[in-house]
Amino acid sequence: MNSITLLCFCFTSFFFTSLAVDTISANHTIGDGETIVSSGERFELGxxxxxxxxxxYLGxxxxxxxxxxxxxxxNREIPITDKSGVLKFDxxxxxxxxIQNGSVIWSSNTSSHAQNPVAQLLDxxxxxxxxxxxxxxxxxxxxxxxxxxxxxxxxxxxGRLASGLDVIISSWKSNDDPSQGPYTFEIDGKGLELVVRQNSVLKSRSGPWNGVGFSGLPLLKPDPFLSYAFVFNDKEAYLTYDINSSIALTLVFDQDGVLERLAWIDRLNNWIVYSSAPxxxxxxxxxxGAYGRCTIGNSPACGCLNRFLPKNQSEWARxxxxxxxxxxxxLNCQNGDGFIKYYNIKLPDSKIRAMNKSMTTEECxxxxLNNCSCMAYTNSDIRGNGSGCILWFGDLVDIRQYTEDGQDLYIRMASSEIEKKENNTEEQWSMKSQDESLDLPHFDLTAIAIAxxxxxxxxxxxxxxxxxxYKGAFKGGHDIxxxxxSKESRQGLDEFMNxxxxxxxxxxxxxxxxxxxxxxxxxxxxxxxYMPNKSLDSYIFDQIRSKLLDWPKRFHIINGVSRGLLYLHQDSRLRIIHRDLKLSNILLDNDMNPKISDFGMARSFGGNETEAITRRVVGTYGYMSPEYAIDGLFSIKSDVFSFGVLVLEIVSGKRxxxxxxxxxxxxxLGHxxxxxxxxxSLELIDELKVESCYVPEVLRSIHVGLxxxxxxxxxxxxxxxVVLMxxxxxxxxxxxxxxxxxERKLIEENMKDLSSTNEVTITVLDGR
Known part of the structure; x- marks a missing residue:
């Protein structure tokens, strides 16, 4: 998920004495305010x-x-209005x-009954x-x-149990009302996927189980804390999980239809949300829509799959x-179709889907290919070299593009669209036509390799x-x-296209x-x-090269970065938030003019949008604003924070x-x-810049940085x-x-806590 979220629950009122039991037998009763049932270390009932x-309520x-x-x-649907509730066996x-008048407002209502019944709260x-x-x-x-x-x-x-019972998770109506809300979290046994419904209408789906996880639900992936299992056969199809540690971890389906993974942190004395889905x-x-691909980080998020075009361009423009x-x-099935492989996507939905667990990939x-109505195929189990077969018939909808953790899908295409790579038994495809709307030259790989x-x-x-x-040079001497x-990069296709x-x-x-x-x-x-003078950090933090940057040059760089950032925030066609502004992302040209670079983590906003919340925090420690690092909230003001750090580093020459x-x-910052x-404040200036500095500019820069x-x-x-100041x-x-x-030790401790409790938060340590 996302950034760490502290979950502040409304306090629940509990009324009971210290008397506790571990079981309830046929001759016992549990009255409101009298006794509680304890499992030992973990849970209580009352x-x-x-x-x-x-x-x-009894809970x-x-x-x-x-x-x-x-x-x-x-009794989530029938509350008790007084303290007359009694739990017992009939x-x-x-x-x-x-309740007091003898009316039964809840019952275990079992079809078979115990002769000597005992109720026990397990750990x-x-x-x-x-x-x-x-x-x-x-x-x-x-x-x-x-x-x-x-x-x-x-x-x-x-999910569906062998007994025929369907077990479903349902939301509360509110924090004050535990009765069933509009959202349900359940298993689609036919599609072998997890679904969220609102008043029975499908709102979100995980994609089918592939032997390892669900291609559209990164929340439910193996990790050091939890181990998941999805069991399905002719009689049952259910999801279960176990905890691999002693900490309290659970999944809660909140009143907005979001499944949140919670962990109790003793040091914080609170629950935190450290991943969620949707x-x-x-x-x-x-x-x-059909054959549309949703990619977070793109603006707009929706685009067509490669080799597809909007069905209604005027609607897409709106x-x-x-x-x-x-x-x-x-397609022209009679003249021969083929398949194109699409990488790292959430497997789609369609009106008809068939699965065969025994087929090989080639048989699939x-x-x-032999059925003109079949629009796509892939393996049903991705473990090893892949096995099993899923076939889709009809339009493909609900496709999402991932950088990683998605699944490969083969989609039926006209033979003229297919560019086969020779000498490879598995078809691979050139992506030269990745996005024709970019209005930017696409260079041939061979030409770049030569350069x-x-x-x-x-x-x-x-x-x-x-x-x-790499430095390169095209014919004619133009440097690039x-x-x-790289394959090991923490960034991927999403950040690249972004x-x-x-x-x-x-x-x-x-x-x-x-x-x-x-x-x-x-x-x-x-x-x-090509920027011949490389990045700003190679000067500021280097004892020898820092001498090349006197105060006038540093002040010139500060002003240049501020104007570039102003353009991104206010004057460009879209409001762009950089999200990773730092000295190593400021490049210097021949005349030491600064240029902001590296927009892989940037986000663009349109209209009157000014802020957003992300469940994937990216950036560099030391430059991230508090609201972004902790809560995932980013805005133009999070860029302003990074700029302030950058200014103080330029003035002081210190990280x-x-x-x-x-x-x-x-x-x-504290210093x-x-x-x-x-x-x-002037003590911040090192001896190398004292002679060249203009004191009012230095003090003003420090003040603006703060x-x-x-x-x-x-x-x-x-x-x-900032520019005016x-x-x-x-x-x-x-x-x-x-x-x-x-103090630095406290910050490091906090950052360690953030990293260790948020599996999908990405923090980029600055390794300069």
Whole structure:
């Protein structure tokens, strides 16, 4: 997911004495406020009132963990209005909940009954009814795990059971009302996938099980904490999971229809959400229509698959993608069709889908090829070399593009669209026509290889998160910089295409110019104008080369970066948030003019959009704003924070992340803040720049830097205001304390916690 989210539950009111029992027998009763049932270490059962409600319910909650985290409710549809509720066995051996007038408002309602019934709360959180003398595992007359509410506990089975029972997770209506809300989380046994429905209407789906996971649900993948299993055969199809650690982990289906993975953190004394699904707009069912592909990071998110075109261009221009896409070359089954392989996607939905677990990949291909109604095929099990077969008949909808973790799909195409790669038994495809709408030159891979002496080590300029960067020269002596996506890169196709689309049409003297791109076979390459003086960090943090940057040059660079960032935020055709502004992403031309580079993590907004929340935090420690690093909230003000850090690093010649001082353990922001409050800001300037500095400019730059790194985003100035302040226009307001300025050890501890509890948060450590 996303950034770490602290989950602040409304406190639930519990009323009971210290008397606790571990089982309920036929001659026992549990009254409201009298006794609780305890599983031992983990769970308790008793009466409670949710949120701000005064209504009473019988439920199960975590023992020794506060915040009112209830995991099961018996009478969720019929609350008790007073404290007269009693839990007991009736004469048939069924567990019942009755009120003062004797009315039964809930019952285990079992078809078979125990002669000597005992109710026991297991340490798994499962309330079971069994025969008193029968302690065989799972030989229960009734169990709450087969009748859940909004919580999917470890060991629970969700889906169709061998008994014929369908186990479904359903949302609460609100924090105050545990009755069934409009959303359900269930198993589609026919499609072998997980689905979310709202009032029975499909809202989101996971894609079918492939032996390892679900191609459209990264939440449910094996990890060090949880192990999942999806069991399906002729009698049953269910999902279950177990915990591989002693920490409290669970899945909760919230009132908005989102399945959240929660963990209890003792140090924080709170629950955190560290992944969730559905996670973003691309999880909305069939958002982009038939043969449309949804890609988070693109603007707009919907686009047609390669070799497809919008069915209704005017509707697509109005951001209505429901009509979907059509093949640019119609199929002609009689004259021969073929298949094109699409990589890393969420497997689609269609009206008809068939599966055969015994077929080979080749048998699957032939089966689909010989049926003119078959539109796509792939393996049903991706383990090993792949096996089994899934066939799709009819239009393909609900396709999503991933950088990784998706699945490969073979889609039927006219033979004229297929470009086969020779000498390979498995078809591979050139991607030269990746996106004809880019209005940017596509360079031939051979020409790039020649220009870089076949990516020679002698041409290597550096190595970044994207991959290696090479110097090249086309015929005629035009120098270029070639960024080549490496297989080990933490970035991928999403970030690559995002960078191309973000800056293809941007023109500003303080932005690096993209000359073209290449997508061919497995290669993804960007071609930029060559910057002979490399990146700013190679000067600022180098004891020798830093002497080449006197104060006038540094102030010139600060102003140039501010104007480039202003263009991105305000003056470009789309509002663009860079999200990874740092010294190593500022390149210097022949005249030491700064140019902002590396737009792989950028996001573009249209209209009046100013901020968004991401479930995938990217960037560099030391430059990320607090609201982005912790909550995933990014806006133009998160870029402003990064700019403020950059300014203070340029002035001081010191890194923010890793800064040390003999008299305290503050980071650079804290050190600057301390000097500012004590009226000693000029001590930030090292001896090499003293003679060249203009004191008012230095003090103003420090002041502006502190304004930009204020903890609260609403207190930070916009870049238009920053540009004016740097030009010396007007008095400057007093800054508030910076974000992330505390002692370095505390910051490192916090960052460690963030990284360890959020499996899909990406944090890019700056390895300069």
């Amino acid at each position: 009466f409670f009132s949710p949120g701000n409600s005064t209504r009473r 199960i909650w975590y023992n020794k963990i506060s915040k009112g985290k209830v995991v099961w409710v018996a 004469e048939r051996g069924a567990l019942i909940l009755a 798994s959180g499962n309330l079971v009814v069994r025969n008193e003398n029968d302690r065989r595992t799972e030989n229960f007359v009734w169990q709450s795990f087969e009748h859940p509410g909004n919580t999917f506990l470890p060991g629970m089975k969700v 996670g973003d707009n691309c999880d909305n069912y069939a958002l982009c 951001a209505d993608w429901s009509s979907g896409c059509v093949r640019r070359t119609p 291909r032939v089966k689909c 870089t002496s076949n990516f020679s080590f002698n041409n290597l300029l550096g190595q970044g998160g994207f991959g290696p960067v 910089a070639v960024k080549r996506l 960078e191309v689309k973000c800056i293809a049409k941007l023109q500003h003297r303080n932005l690096v110019k993209l000359l073209g791109y290449c997508i061919e076979h497995e290669e993804k390459i960007l071609i930029y104008e 923010n992340w890793g800064f040390t001082h003999p008299k305290h353990e503050l980071n650079l 600057v803040w301390k000097l500012y409050k004590e009226g000693r 304004l930009c790194v204020q903890h609260s985003p609403e207190h930070r100035p916009s870049m238009s205001t 740097l030009e010396g226009n007007g008095l400057l307001p007093q800054p508030n304390e910076p974000g992330f300025f505390t």
